[in-house]
Amino acid sequence: MRVVILGGGFCGSMVAKRLDNRGLLDVILIDKEPYFEYYPSLPKLITDPDYHKKIIKSYSSFLNDVEVLTEKVVKVTPDNVSTIERKVEFDILVISLGANYPIYLDDKKNVFTVSSGKGVKELSKGMEKADDVLIVGGGLIGTEVAAEIASKTEKNVTLVHPHERLIERNPKMASLFAETYLRNKGVKMILDEKVVGREDDEYLTSEGRKIESDVCIWSTGLSFDRSLFQGFADPCFTERNTLKVNDHLQLKANPNIFVGGDISDTDEEKTGHNADSHSKIIAENVLRSYKNRPLKSYSNVNFPMIISLGDVNGLISFSPVGIPGPVPALVKHLLEKGALLRL
Ligand SMILES: Cc1cc2nc3c(=O)[nH]c(=O)nc-3n(C[C@H](O)[C@H](O)[C@H](O)COP(=O)(O)OP(=O)(O)OC[C@H]3O[C@@H](n4cnc5c(N)ncnc54)[C@H](O)[C@@H]3O)c2cc1C
Numbered sequence: 001m002r003v004v005i006l007g008g009g010f011c012g013s014m015v016a017k018r019l020d021n022r023g024l025l026d027v028i029l030i031d032k033e034p035y036f037e038y039y040p041s042l043p044k045l046i047t048d049p050d051y052h053k054k055i056i057k058s059y060s061s062f063l064n065d066v067e068v069l070t071e072k073v074v075k076v077t078p079d080n081v082s083t084i085e086r087k088v089e090f091d092i093l094v095i096s097l098g099a100n101y102p103i104y105l106d107d108k109k110n111v112f113t114v115s116s117g118k119g120v121k122e123l124s125k126g127m128e129k130a131d132d133v134l135i136v137g138g139g140l141i142g143t144e145v146a147a148e149i150a151s152k153t154e155k156n157v158t159l160v161h162p163h164e165r166l167i168e169r170n171p172k173m174a175s176l177f178a179e180t181y182l183r184n185k186g187v188k189m190i191l192d193e194k195v196v197g198r199e200d201d202e203y204l205t206s207e208g209r210k211i212e213s214d215v216c217i218w219s220t221g222l223s224f225d226r227s228l229f230q231g232f233a234d235p236c237f238t239e240r241n242t243l244k245v246n247d248h249l250q251l252k253a254n255p256n257i258f259v260g261g262d263i264s265d266t267d268e269e270k271t272g273h274n275a276d277s278h279s280k281i282i283a284e285n286v287l288r289s290y291k292n293r294p295l296k297s298y299s300n301v302n303f304p305m306i307i308s309l310g311d312v313n314g315l316i317s318f319s320p321v322g323i324p325g326p327v328p329a330l331v332k333h334l335l336e337k338g339a340l341l342r343l
Contacts, residue, residue: 030081032072041055100115140307247297281297
């Protein structure tokens with residue numbers, strides 16, 4: 001039986017690892033990069049691009065019996081997957097391609113996202129000559145990015161966020177701490193406004209404000225590329241283009257397709273921890289499908305969010321509290337080491 005896994009991030013790499021060395025299945029992992037990349041540490045690369053080598057792990061170093069194809073997936077149908085180089089048939093498919101962060105501006109010059117090591121290295125180069133940095137979005141990523149830059153450089157940082165408080169899905173206490181930390185580091189915060197356009201180096205907000213900036217870091221608008229999927233019935237997709245799954249994490253209309261990580265429509269925060277929890281259920285259910293046994297159901301267990309604010313500060317956010325200080329920063333560092341060690 002051939003199992004094809006699309007995307008070797010938090011979910012896909014752990015499904016591959018869990019199915020490896022069993023001698024039962026023919027497992028293929030397809031990813032556009034030859035390595036797993038630990039995304040929660042990407043903000044660190046803005047000021048220290050060499051740190052990249054510490055947050056990647058090549059698939060060949062932890063997968064023995066899984067065939068790895070370093071190719072970009074360009075089409076997925078209910079029967080096969082196409083990369084630029086080939087078409088791959090499957091008996092069971094695991095879709096774990098993660099999310100995209102599309103930039104909704106016509107002029108994207110000097111606008112970057114923090115969504116891959118390669119992209120952040122480009123951003124780091126672009127920052128060298130910049131005095132003014134604009135961060136669009138004050139969710140988890142925008143807040144961490146602002147703290148990273150403000151705590152380690154002399155740049156003028158402005159953060160625009162469309163809600164009345166930062167990281168607004170977290171407890172108020174956590175937002176307040178993050179806002180106070182950033183203000184004390186000199187970050188100019190503009191809340192309840194959106195960046196809606198650009199004219200040269202001036203960014204326009206929904207309230208008519210103009211912000212001049214050399215570099216813009218786009219940290220908003222999680223999205224999914226529906227155009228990859230062809231031949232699937234419309235009910236497979238939510239309005240946000242995530243894929244609808246049942247309790248067993250199967251695509252609703254296609255029981256031989258499992259979906260995990262950010263691209264699934266499970267009702268929870270899109271986090272590495274949740275993507276990893278999906279991988280446990282998916283790997284188990286792939287084996288159970290092979291053995292014709294009843295499938296396991298997924299249920300979410302709430303886990304605290306750990307938000308870093310520079311290297312030595314951070315906060316643990318677990319409703320209804322937010323606990324600030326150096327301990328969260330240390331925990332975040334240990335999580336990075338742990339995630340890479342267990343692969
Ligand atoms: C800057 C940043 C900070 C974050 N901080 C935290 C945090 O502190 N804690 C936390 O829990 N979560 C955090 N997250 C979220 C977490 O990283 C995601 O929830 C998690 O990575 C989702 O896992 P996934 O398996 O769905 O996809 P991903 O980990 O995104 O993996 C997707 C994989 O698919 C591959 N891929 C994508 N498209 C294609 C294609 N067309 N062809 C081939 N390969 C493809 C990619 O190369 C990648 O390896 C952060 C994310 C970012 C970007």
